[in-house]
Structures are given as structure tokens and as C-alpha cells.
Amino acid sequence: EDQVTQSPEALRLQEGESSSLNCSYTVSGLRGLFWYRQDPGKGPEFLFTLYSAGEEKEKERLKATLTKKESFLHITAPKPEDSATYLCAALSGGGADGLTFGKGTHLIIQP
Amino acid sequence: DSGVTQTPKHLITATGQRVTLRCSPRSGDLSVYWYQQSLDQGLQFLIQYYNGEERAKGNILERFSAQQFPDLHSELNLSSLELGDSALYFCASSARGGTIGNPFFGPGTRLTVL
Numbered sequence: 431e432d433q434v435t436q437s438p439e440a441l442r443l444q445e446g447e448s449s450s451l452n453c454s455y456t457v458s459g460l461r462g463l464f465w466y467r468q469d470p471g472k473g474p475e476f477l478f479t480l481y482s483a484g485e486e487k488e489k490e491r492l493k494a495t496l497t498k499k500e501s502f503l504h505i506t507a508p509k510p511e512d513s514a515t516y517l518c519a520a521l522s523g524g525g526a527d528g529l530t531f532g533k534g535t536h537l538i539i540q541p
Numbered sequence: 542d543s544g545v546t547q548t549p550k551h552l553i554t555a556t557g558q559r560v561t562l563r564c565s566p567r568s569g570d571l572s573v574y575w576y577q578q579s580l581d582q583g584l585q586f587l588i589q590y591y592n593g594e595e596r597a598k599g600n601i602l603e604r605f606s607a608q609q610f611p612d613l614h615s616e617l618n619l620s621s622l623e624l625g626d627s628a629l630y631f632c633a634s635s636a637r638g639g640t641i642g643n644p645f646f647g648p649g650t651r652l653t654v655l
Contacts, residue, residue, distance in 0.1 A: 471649075529574075
């Protein structure tokens with residue numbers, strides 16, 4: 431069974447304090463690793479897709495990386511508006527296109 | 542704005558009732574996915590339709606069903622509702638031109654079963 435585990439569950443940082451969120455996955459034949467941002471009561475907002483180990487993608491203060499067992503979302507010099515829940519999801523090679531999501535990391539950036 | 546629309550935004554109903562949630566995908570997207578998000582389970586994949594045909598099933602209960610219409614909009618039907626069905630229901634779309642692409646999510650429908 432495909433599994434995605436995110437850590438930590440919650441993270442509180444000071445504005446400007448860089449950190450990383452972890453996403454460990456166990457899927458058969460990874461076809462893609464997705465990162466989303468979700469604000470309370472809203473739909474997940476697409477951030478990145480990574481397809482193979484060693485791949486990196488960046489967007490503003492966020493950088494996502496992928497290894498064969500995990501992915502990291504690095505947040506550099508975060509601002510209060512980066513506060514949100516960050517979700518990681520894996521697409522397996524089983525044929526179905528449904529994503530398996532982790533439970534997310536709730537990130538709070540304090541000014 | 543992801544381009545995916547969902548109606549209604551909120552729905553309050555009673556146990557045993559039936560409701561229909563509606564989703565319009567982004568222009569050109571052929572795949573529609575339905576997900577359920579509850580506090581304890583997180584986001585769970587329910588079902589996928591591709592160009593009008595059922596493509597894959599996830600953790601969807603037998604009381605739930607979906608369909609995708611010729612104009613590609615989709616409906617999720619929930620029947621014999623129970624208290625535990627209270628959740629956020631999201632629709633996502635992807636697959637322009639037949640490629641899997643990146644699923645973009647709608648704003649969701651919040652279902653409350655009393």
C-alpha cells in the first residue's frame with residue numbers, strides 16, 4: 431500500500447528563519463511527487479512536481495528536492511504570508527492517477 | 542484562482558439524505574478527480590474520470606457515486622448520509638491533451654451532516 435509521511439506535523443518559525451519540511455514516501459514506481467500549499471478552508475494550491483531523484487525546483491522562497499525515498503521543501507527567509515499547511519503527495523505507477531497525500535505540515539511564521 | 546469551480550460552497554443536510562456536488566474542470570482538462578478531506582484522515586482520493594469514463598477508484602464508499610458528462614463537468618452523489626461523511630470535498634482536474642499533468646484543485650464544498 432502506498433504511504434506518504436510528513437514531518438514535522440507543525441512548525442513555528444521566526445520571520446527570516448530558514449528550515450526544511452520532510453516528506454517520506456513508499457510507493458510502487460513513483461511517477462511524480464507533488465507539493466501543495468493549503469490555506470484554511472481553501473483548496474490545495476499547486477506548487478511543484480518532481481519526477482526523478484536529484485531533481486530540484488524553485489519558486490520564490492521555496493525549493494523542493496527529491497531523493498529515492500524522500501522529498502524536502504526548503505523555505506528560505508520565510509515571511510508571515512508563507513504560513514499555511516504544506517501537503518506532499520505521491521503518484522504511484524499502479525495505473526490510477528489518484529494522489530496519495532501525507533497529512534501535511536502546519537507552518538506558522540511569526541513576525 | 543485555479544480555474545476549477547465547485548458548487549455549492551457549503552451544504553448542510555441531515556442523516557439519511559442524498560446530495561449532489563458539482564465540479565467544472567479547467568478549460569481543456571480531460572481528467573476530473575474527487576477527494577475527501579477530513580480532520581482525522583487528511584486528503585483521500587475517491588474516484589477519477591477521464592473524458593467521460595471512470596478511470597480509477599480509491600477509497601470511495603458504495604453509497605457514493607460520480608459521473609462525468611459530455612461537457613466534462615462532473616457530479617459526485619452522496620447518499621444515505623452519515624455523520625461521518627461531514628468533510629470538505631474537493632474536485633481537481635488535469636490532463637490537457639491526454640498527458641497526466643499537474644492536478645489543480647477547486648475551492649471545495651464543505652458538507653455538514655447533522
